[in-house]
Amino acid sequence: MKRRRFLQRISSILAVLGITEAEWLTFGNRYYQALAQSSPRKLALLIGINQYPENPDLSGCLTDVELQRELLIHRFGFQGSDILILTEEEASREFIQAAFLDHLGKQAKPSDVIVFHFSGYGSRVKLETSPERMQNALVPAANGSKDPQDEKIVNYILEETLLLLLRSLPTDRVTAVLDTSYYAPSTVLGLKIRALQESVEAKLAAEELDLLKQLKTQKLPSTPVVLAATSNPKQSAREGLFSGFSAGLFTYALTQYLWEFTPATTIQVALSHVENSLSKLASKQQPTLLSNQKNQYITSLLPAEFSADVQNLSPKREEALNTLPSLVAKETGGLGFPDDVKNQLLPHSSIGAEGAVSAIEEDGKTVHLWLGGLPPQVLLYYGVNSRFTLATTEQLVLRSRTGLTAKAQISKINITTPLQVGQLVQEAVRVLPRNINLTIALDTGLERIERVDATSAFAAFSRVSTVVVGEKPADYLFAKLQQTPSRYGLFSLGGELIPNTTGEVGEAVKLTVQRLAPKLSTLLAAKLWRLTENQGSSRLALKATLEIISDTSPSVVMQRETVRTFKTETSIKKSVQTRLIAPLPTPIVPIGSRMQYRVENQSDRRVYLILLGLNNNHTAIAFYSWETLQEPNTADTKPLLKEAVIAPGETLTLPQTNAASAWVISGPAFFYEQQLIFSTAPFSETLAALNTAKYSTAEQGPIGPLLNSLDVAQALLQDLHNASALKTEMNGTATDSYILDVNNWASFSFNFQVM
Structure with a gap:
């Protein structure tokens, strides 16, 4: 759907939002009123917000939306007209919630496929009805609907509200992806995190509380699959700087996996692969299948005979399993998961791919490619003359690349089948440069003289280069230890201290860097084999x-x-x-x-x-x-x-x-x-x-x-x-x-x- 068309209709919807919220709650009554369609429709609502006027801007949320859009169209057969995208100031609470009614709720029928995506800040807020605990909330774009008489009011969307809205849709084939987090530490080292500091004084808008109250009174039919970027309340969803663009680590890893791997398997198998990618992107965040029901994360994925045992665990054992769900693998002896715990999304094509043809130039031989299926750690070094194969067996030779887009030419002069937009391309030949360096980012917490000394010291190594953190892609971060500012060390981009890389208390920057020589060689070697x-x-x-x-x-x-x-x-x-x-x-x-x-x-x-x-x-x-x-x-x-x-x-x-x-x-x-x-x-x-x-x-x-x-x-x-x-x-x-x-x-x- 075109944004302009949607925005023209949105004002009338908002004018009667109270009425439409009531209509919202009747979606479940239509669940049994229609038979499954032979060709179910596929609808998507994608939200991305980089600009927050009262908070530091994010960098990768609009790219996340683009990653999802290209994936849905080329790998899952969505029509572009059925994908509604709200970004920046368009993504206010009112617009997002109205889009559920107008784009998803009013159009969806049983058996239709629905995807919701949110990339932006998250935070926590207290409800007056339950002041004893903080609630997770999504932070929409700023808008003018705050009460000017009360600056403490925030226009957040509660995570609980979102989950209920997803359940209100008249189909069970609903998938949501939340690339955000809710806990913001006082100090952040390395990659940007998508979480704002909570405010104990903040109050939710009355409209949000009313909607939540109404939703709680209804019997909602749907059981959506909700994939969250983190599994622990204190984990941070991070975004990284790649080859000319920024993106949410979770979104990039997830969409890349879905491009390459087919057919779809269990949700948990997918998350295992995604987390493996996240670890290589220097993030320890653990994506999860979100649920607000006790033990559902475990019991929904285990054989029935073991699920009963989990329900009767002692509190200590239950806590251990929730904290370390991987222990379940040992308990089950590798039994795995039942077949019905599948992805809601099934690929449009039975083959995986590294990308697709996005445009064709007039000569019919030069094409534009979208390369969202390449492994993230490989993309930066993916070189000219790399080759891709089409389903028709012709090969495309890469001629140039900017970020996730590239130009390629068909390798044969005479081709029997004309190229078409949307054709999937698979990797055939990977070309990598021989002169790959290890890149160290210098933390902004270093004083100017410290950065100068560090730059000089790292320059003494033949295959090591330095950049200012956040300006260019990097592999590791050189920074002060937060607990002991008079010591320096080498960190992952996710802020994890690399073992055996710290200098002594009060030691000069150059001496600490010189100590790193063996470790830098090892880390560069690991970069190469990855x-x-x-x-x-x-x-x-x-x-x-x-x-x-x-x-x-x-x-x-x-x-x-x-x-x-x-x-x-x-x-x-x-x-x-x-x-x-x-x-x-x-x-x-x-x-x-x-x-x-x-x-x-x-x-x-x-x-x-x-x-x-x-x-x-x-x-x-x-x-x-x-x-x-x-x-x-x-x-x-x-x-x-x-x-x-x-x-x-x-x-x-x-x-x-x-x-x-x-x-x-x-x-x-x-x-x-x-x-x-x-x-x-x-x-x-x-x-x-x-x-x-x-x-x-x-x-x-x-x-x-x-x-x-x-x-x-x-x-x-x-x-x-x-x-x-x-x-x-x-x-x-x-x-x-x-x-x-x-x-x-x-x-x-x-x-x-x-x-």
């Missing part, structure tokens, strides 16, 4: 399962598999059933657990594999496949490494399940990140780099320290480049870039928490 992730686009049929070994049978922690290698509808359905054993978000592994990967090669080619990662103190680790030596080891004997290889149709456990090669999780409690990388060609240069390090006999464990992580990461990219069959066709590109062919490599990311 750029290989391509679970969504790889054409190698592979599956990897992370397991905890027990005396009875292994317990599944998480599972990853390529999704574009299934050719038939039957195999797609089988793929969905397999993935249902995937874990809850942020799998938790107890200290002392024995772990293993179970890797299945379902392709018709032999594949080689490498495992790299960061352990719980951000030290680099790798998997070592040690060669059995003919003579006993001595202190002077250099260990030998061999390729880890899996034949077609074979399964390999990594490491082998015996006591001598056990992989045991050690403390302290923190987060692990591991990248499992496969190639159809041997990792010759990677093994050569691993062999140059001087390992002692005592370090010959299956997964151990990686001493020369940056050398190994660069060798890894070179090996993947060497495996590409296209490098001979792209000699000009090959000199300063890595060329990676999706037919020859796959890379899975595994993140879990140790407790």
Whole structure:
């Protein structure tokens, strides 16, 4: 729907808002009055607010709306005319609530699909009826409807009101996405957060309270799926700065997942993938399925026989499960979730994609692309001459890119099928520059002389650059410790202190930076191997399962598999059933657990594999496949490494399940990140780099320290480049870039928490 048309109609709606609110409450009476349509309509209401005159502006909310719109049109078959977008001053409380009536409530019928999205500030406010607790609320755009006699009145929309409004719609196929949070800490380090400080004196507008009261008296039929950016009241929804644009981390990760992965699986499987992406974007926020019913987060997703047990938990056990829902995976033995807990949205196409054709130039060979399906950490470095495949098998060659949009040309001179707007494009070749640096943002809390000293000190490292926080994309943040301002340290962009990166009390900036040399090398190495992730686009049929070994049978922690290698509808359905054993978000592994990967090669080619990662103190680790030596080891004997290889149709456990090669999780409690990388060609240069390090006999464990992580990461990219069959066709590109062919490599990311 055009904004102008909507706004022309909105004034008359607002004039009788009290009446229309009453009409609102009769939506449920129409629920049983219509049969399901053969072609259900798809309606969306998308809200994005960057500008708040009385508060600091946000940066990514309008991009969120754009991300959602492009996703809904190209991946879920929405018509642009059925998507109503309210941004900035249009997104007042009155306009948002009226849009529910006019755009959603009056048009929707049973079986229709409805999507609601909100990106903007959240806050908390007290109700006079329940002054003992704070209520979550969305902060609409400023408007002139405040009572001039009472400056304490705020025109917020209570989260409870929104949930009831969603339930009032006459269809069960309602999905809402809330990229906001409600708790604002007194100090914020790193990325912007979408939360305003609560005010104990603030009062809600009378109209909002009246609407809430009316909604509470009605029997509302719908059960919407509401996805929230955070699961803990004190977590913050953050927005990040990417390649020329800002966006909400949750919205970007969610929409990117829905572009790439198909078919849709359970909500919780989707959230597991999204949270994995959020962790790579330096945010510890945990998205969740929002519910105001006790234990629904757990019981709605568990088998019935276990749900009954949850309802009777002791208060202490109940609190533990609500705080750490991943423990449920251990309790259920990896049973997973029932089939009916699905996404409300089903993809319009049965294939995933990295983007779509958004426009075609007059020559018919140059196209504009929307690339919302590329992994966020990859987008910034996605280079010219990367290639995409159309469903008609033609390839598009990337010629330029700005943010999420790009220009490409068809690779063939004569094409049999004309290009069309809306065609999905899949990644075929990824081109990455060889000169990738680690970028450190300098916090604005540093004094001018401190920033000058830090800039000078970081400049001494050959592959490290600095920027002012918030001006350009960065990887980490250099700042003062909030508890001890006379100390400096390195932080994630989400404000988490990187272990072992703090200087001494009163130490000069330059000395602290100099201490970081080994850590900076490790962090750059991790950045490089993250750029290989391509679970969504790889054409190698592979599956990897992370397991905890027990005396009875292994317990599944998480599972990853390529999704574009299934050719038939039957195999797609089988793929969905397999993935249902995937874990809850942020799998938790107890200290002392024995772990293993179970890797299945379902392709018709032999594949080689490498495992790299960061352990719980951000030290680099790798998997070592040690060669059995003919003579006993001595202190002077250099260990030998061999390729880890899996034949077609074979399964390999990594490491082998015996006591001598056990992989045991050690403390302290923190987060692990591991990248499992496969190639159809041997990792010759990677093994050569691993062999140059001087390992002692005592370090010959299956997964151990990686001493020369940056050398190994660069060798890894070179090996993947060497495996590409296209490098001979792209000699000009090959000199300063890595060329990676999706037919020859796959890379899975595994993140879990140790407790």
